[in-house]
Amino acid sequence: MARVIVVTSGKGGVGKTTTSASVSAGLAARGHKVAVIDFDVGLRNLDLIMGCERRVVYDFVNVVQGEATIKQALIKDKKTPNLYVLAASQTRDKDALTQEGVERVIDELKADGFDFIICDSPAGIEKGAQLALYFADEAIIVTNPEVSSVRDSDRILGILQAKSRRAELGEAVKEHLVLTRYNPARVEAGEMLAMNDVVELLSVDLLGVVPESQDVLQASNAGTPVILQEGTDASEAYKDIVARFLGEEKPQRFLTVEHKSLFRKLFGK
Amino acid sequence: MRLLDYLLGQNRKSSANHAKDRLQILLAHERSQSKAPDYLPKMRQEILEVISRYVDIDEENLQISLDADNGYEVLELNLILPDAKRGA
Numbered sequence: 001m002a003r004v005i006v007v008t009s010g011k012g013g014v015g016k017t018t019t020s021a022s023v024s025a026g027l028a029a030r031g032h033k034v035a036v037i038d039f040d041v042g043l044r045n046l047d048l049i050m051g052c053e054r055r056v057v058y059d060f061v062n063v064v065q066g067e068a069t070i071k072q073a074l075i076k077d078k079k080t081p082n083l084y085v086l087a088a089s090q091t092r093d094k095d096a097l098t099q100e101g102v103e104r105v106i107d108e109l110k111a112d113g114f115d116f117i118i119c120d121s122p123a124g125i126e127k128g129a130q131l132a133l134y135f136a137d138e139a140i141i142v143t144n145p146e147v148s149s150v151r152d153s154d155r156i157l158g159i160l161q162a163k164s165r166r167a168e169l170g171e172a173v174k175e176h177l178v179l180t181r182y183n184p185a186r187v188e189a190g191e192m193l194a195m196n197d198v199v200e201l202l203s204v205d206l207l208g209v210v211p212e213s214q215d216v217l218q219a220s221n222a223g224t225p226v227i228l229q230e231g232t233d234a235s236e237a238y239k240d241i242v243a244r245f246l247g248e249e250k251p252q253r254f255l256t257v258e259h260k261s262l263f264r265k266l267f268g269k
Numbered sequence: 270m271r272l273l274d275y276l277l278g279q280n281r282k283s284s285a286n287h288a289k290d291r292l293q294i295l296l297a298h299e300r301s302q303s304k305a306p307d308y309l310p311k312m313r314q315e316i317l318e319v320i321s322r323y324v325d326i327d328e329e330n331l332q333i334s335l336d337a338d339n340g341y342e343v344l345e346l347n348l349i350l351p352d353a354k355r356g357a
Contacts, residue, residue: 147288154296158303190283197289201296 002110004117006136008160010152012123014144015180018216019238020120021049022227023140026242028083029227032115035074037105038088039132040122041096047087050077051223061089064101070108079228084114097131106135125159134165138174141204144181145193150201153177157202176207178241183212184257195255208241210234211254305335316346325351 007020017038024036037060038046047053052075058068063086070086077083086105089096109117121132133139139160143153157175166173179195186192199206210216213234219226227238233254240250313333320326330349335342 147292150292151295151299154299155303158300162303187285190285193285193288197285201289201292 002114002117003138004106004119004136005138005140006119006121006133006160007140007142008121008129008133008156009123009142009149010125010129010156011144011149014149015142015178015210015216016123017046017049017120018220018226019140019142019178019180019210020046020118021225022234022238023242023245024083024116024118025050025077025080025225026227026238027116027118027245028077028080030242030246031082033082033084033113034116034118035084035086035109035114036118036120037086038120039097039128040088040120041128042088042090042093043122044088044090046120047075047085048223049220050085050225051079052077052085052087053223056087059087059089060105061096063105064097070105070112079224095127097128099131099134102131103135125155129156130159130163133160133173134163136160136164136173137166138176140176140178140207141202142178142180143198143202145179145183145187145195145198147193150193150198153202157204175204176245177202177204178207178210180210181212182209182254184255188257195252206252207244208237209252209254210237210241309333309335320348327351 005023007016007023009016020036024034028034036046036050038044039060040046041061044056044059047056055075058073060073062068063070063073074084074086077085106117119132119136122128133156141153141157143149160173160175161167164173177199179198182195183192187194195206195209211233213226213232215229215232215234216226219229219234225238226232226234227242229235237254240253243250313331316333317326317328317331320331326348332345332347334345334347336345337343
């Protein structure tokens, strides 16, 4: 049975699209059939992060409005087998997506044998964000260890628990936290909220921590999901996240500063 | 420097702790607000209008809250009346 997963955060710029791209690629690399949908109508970006921006012919809105079939609009990823991208529309108005239309697309993807349907939510709590989370079975909440991001994540959790279809049916949406842009050195210095603090504040199970990393920008420059940048911390972190998402036990990593000086070893806490 | 920070840092709160404290208070407040039904502010306004036809009250003195308790929803209405003289 297909699982519909929304990647959301409330706040913009925290790493939703980066996480959508890497989780999708990671699930597909493990042999699952994955479709990743960009819900950010008017501000399409997932195609750029995935490196398929020049191959967009038809988009999500074309399919919703019946101008193209889902098969025509799905872009097959060139790097990872089993991975398909459905781009957001760039030009149309925000009302182009309808709940019925989105439901039809998701149902078609389920019927086509997709294992995972990843919905990359736009920022904010407007219609696009609400549609992205409405049909979700599970949610990945992307949060930065920073006050406004934590607050907005809490808002989005409230909306998931009140306005998603599962909530309307009296069922729960399974929530997972992904903490991105984590900087263990600043946490140790007391300058950044620690992982435990954010988990406690939001009371959501932690899927994983992605350390702040130069590699994320470099991957987006290249149009490659950062999970495919072998050997980088961000890639390792996302691989762990995918493994945990599939139910594997993996100890949390990237929570502490790796190279402690002798002085800190002797005198540090 | 680190050692100095460490020694001095004991009684001075780190900014991360400050952030956590602020968020704890804010999230608790916002969660209780978001659970309240949409009609509550308007209903509060209308109740105030009715009461103020009979009693001279201060708007700040009416508190309305909705709680769920043992499977019942309890609407609690708290009003502080002014001194008796001006009332009836």
